[in-house]
Amino acid sequence: EGQLVESGGGLVQPGGSLRLSCTASGFTFSSYWMTWVRQAPGRGLEWVASINADGSKKFYVDSVKGRFTISRDNAYNSMFLHMNSLAAEDTAVYYCARHPAPGTIDYWGQGTLVIVSS
Amino acid sequence: DIVLTQSPLSLPVTLGQPASISCRSSQSLVDSDGNTYLNWFQQRPGQSPRRLLYKVSNRDSGVPDRFSGSGSGTDFTLKISRVEAEDVGIYYCMQGTQWPWTFGQGTKVEIK
Numbered sequence: 001e002g003q004l005v006e007s008g009g010g011l012v013q014p015g016g017s018l019r020l021s022c023t024a025s026g027f028t029f030s031s032y033w034m035t036w037v038r039q040a041p042g043r044g045l046e047w048v049a050s051i052n053a054d055g056s057k058k059f060y061v062d063s064v065k066g067r068f069t070i071s072r073d074n075a076y077n078s079m080f081l082h083m084n085s086l087a088a089e090d091t092a093v094y095y096c097a098r099h100p101a102p103g104t105i106d107y108w109g110q111g112t113l114v115i116v117s118s
Numbered sequence: 119d120i121v122l123t124q125s126p127l128s129l130p131v132t133l134g135q136p137a138s139i140s141c142r143s144s145q146s147l148v149d150s151d152g153n154t155y156l157n158w159f160q161q162r163p164g165q166s167p168r169r170l171l172y173k174v175s176n177r178d179s180g181v182p183d184r185f186s187g188s189g190s191g192t193d194f195t196l197k198i199s200r201v202e203a204e205d206v207g208i209y210y211c212m213q214g215t216q217w218p219w220t221f222g223q224g225t226k227v228e229i230k
Contacts, residue, residue, distance in 0.1 A: 035219075037167075045159070045167065045210055047219040059217045062119075095166060103155025103214030106178070108166040 002027040002107045004096050009112030012086055020081040020112055022096030027107075030054075030074035033099035036081050038092035039111070046092075049081065050099070063089075086116045120145050122211050124222035130230045137198040139225045141211035146191050148215070155214035158187055158196045161224075162207040170209075171196070203229060 008020040022034070036048040049060045049070040058070050069082040079096055093111040100106045121144040131137045147154045156174050159167040169178050171187040174194060184199040198205055206229060211222040 044208075044224045045161075045212070045221040047212075047221065050217075050219070061218045101172075102151075103149070103153065104157050104169070104172040105214075106169050106172075108168070110166055 002098060004098065004107055004109035006094060006096050006109045006112040009094065009114045011115045011117065013118050014087055014116055016086050016116070017082070017084045018086065018114060020083065020094055020096075020114070022079040022081075022109060024077045024079070024098070027098070029077040034072065034079045035097045035099060035105055036070060036079075037095045037097055037105075037108075038090075039095070040089075040092040043092075048094070051079065083114070086114075088116050090114060091116045119218055120147070120213050120216055120220050122213060122220055122222035124209075124211060124225050127223060127225055129225055129227045131198075131201045131227060132230050133203065134200050137201050137205075137227060139196045139209055139211075139227075141189075141194045141196070141222050143192040143194070143213060145216070147194075147213050148191065154190065156187075156189070156194050157212045157214060158185075159210045159212060160205075160207050161210065162204075165207075167210065198227075201227070201229070 097105040158171040175187040
C-alpha cells in the first residue's frame with residue numbers, strides 16, 4: 001500500500017519562505033498526479049495545488065497563485081511546495097495526496113504544520 | 119468556482135441509528151466525459167482525511183458497507199445506515215470536476 005510522508009513545516013515570519021516536501025513509497029510515483037491540500041487550525045479542507053505525472057501541468061487555488069510553486073522530482077519519488085510571501089492566513093497543516101484517477105485523491109500523508117507568525 | 123454546501127454542519131446521532139449528510143453544488147458536477155467527480159472523505163479526530171466514496175457512490179476498499187453515496191447533478195447524499203462509535207468525525211464532500219477543486223464546509227458527526 002502506498003505511503004506519503006510530508007516534511008519541511010515549521011515556524012516562519014510573515015513575508016518569509018518555506019519549502020515543503022512529500023516523499024512517496026509503495027507505488028509508482030511517476031505515474032500519478034499529486035496534490036497539496038491544507039487545513040487551517042480548526043477549519044475545513046482547502047485544495048491548494050496539483051501537478052500532473054510528468055510535471056508539465058500545474059493548477060493552483062487563486063489565493064496562492066504567484067506565491068506558491070508546486071514541483072516534483074520523479075527520480076526521488078518526491079513532490080514539493082515552494083511557498084513565498086507567506087502570510088498568517090497560510091498557517092495550516094499541509095497534506096500531500098495522490099490522484100489515482102481523474103477527479104479524486106486517495107492516499108493522504110500525515111501532514112506537516114506551517115505556522116506563519118512573528 | 120464551484121461552491122459545495124453541506125448540511126447539517128453538526129449531526130448528533132444515536133448509536134445504531136441512521137445518519138444522512140447532504141452536499142449541494144452551485145453547478146452541475148457532471149464532467150464532459152460523463153463522469154461525476156463527487157467524493158466523500160472522513161476525518162477522525164487527530165487523523166488525516168480518508169476517502170470513503172468516489173464518483174458519487176463507489177466505496178473504497180475497506181470502507182464498511184453501512185456507508186453509501188447517492189445523487190446526481192447538483193445534489194448528493196452520504197448515508198450511514200447504522201452509526202457506530204468509530205464513525206465520529208468530520209465528513210467532507212469534494213468535487214474534482216472543475217479546477218479549482220473545492221470542498222464542502224464539513225459535517226461533524228457525534229454520538230448523542
